[in-house]
Amino acid sequence: MSDALNYLIAVRGDALGHYFKFLKDTGKHLDPKTRDLISVITKVHSQTEAGFKQYLMRALRDGCTPMEIVDALLMAFPALGLAKIVWATDILLEMGIPEFSPELIAAAPQWRDVMAVADLADGEVQRVECSTRTVFVYRAGEAYQVYDSHCPHQVTNIPHLALEGLTLTCPKHHWKFDIRTGACIEKGEHPMKTFENRVEDGRLLALW
Known part of the structure; x- marks a missing residue:
């Protein structure tokens, strides 16, 4: 989290605690991969680069494949639009994650x-x-x-x-x-x- 959020939690944790509990409860019936993909989409929608990178890495750690992440973005096209999907793809390419390369993204492990x-x-x-x-x-x-x-x-x-x-x-x-x-x-x-x-x-x- 940001320094600002850490500060607000420190001084008004009694109030913000309800908000974070709400966020946690809203996803309790979803499996981790689904929650992660939704979080990735929301960060692309708001064009929050740090948040996008954070939830992208979490999605990969929780077992989402690169192709599932790409498909999630494309499925959200009606809400995101092409410009935001291209924005996210530019960040992906800049990060240089091997699994997203054309050679590996659809390849079976070998x-x-x-x-x-x-x-x-x-x-x-x-x-x-x-x-x-x-x-x-x-x-x-x-x-x-x-x-x-x-x-x-x-x-x-x-x-x-x-x-x-x-x-x-x-x-x-x-x-x-x-x-x-x-x-x-x-x-x-x-x-x-x-x-x-x-x-x-x-x-x-x-x-x-």
């Missing part, structure tokens, strides 16, 4: 080549450019972790220089992650996106 396992030493981390996304890869013995390089907060594409030892820090809002597990260990609460992986013929493959 095993993709990441790197040769011989190029990654035990305990080492590398940032690898693949054909459709960038990932961080961590090796612990014969086990591997493959993470999306985008921060789960506002999808900042985290550079390799943000890695210090086994801690990865997003340069935008300073969320810190343990590269061994992907867990957020400071500032935020959402872990890095992890991809299933396997080794075949000396190559590390990941599923996305």
Whole structure:
């Protein structure tokens, strides 16, 4: 929330509490994905960029697919109009979320080549450019972790220089992650996106 809302809650929480309870109760019979999609549409309608990004990320975390989000916007065309849908799409493109790329948005998950396992030493981390996304890869013995390089907060594409030892820090809002597990260990609460992986013929493959 904004500093202004935090202030009003602090000084008049008795009044604003009823409003937030109303908002919570209005969606209690909806599943999280439906609530999220409605919230995304309302933020596009009001053209609130920060709110749109916030609820867009929440929708993705709650299991909405990129195509469901696009369809929700198009279904709301009578209320939104083309100009607001284009406004939202421009923000989506600027955010650079790999899942919204034409190559991935309608593609079924598939095993993709990441790197040769011989190029990654035990305990080492590398940032690898693949054909459709960038990932961080961590090796612990014969086990591997493959993470999306985008921060789960506002999808900042985290550079390799943000890695210090086994801690990865997003340069935008300073969320810190343990590269061994992907867990957020400071500032935020959402872990890095992890991809299933396997080794075949000396190559590390990941599923996305």
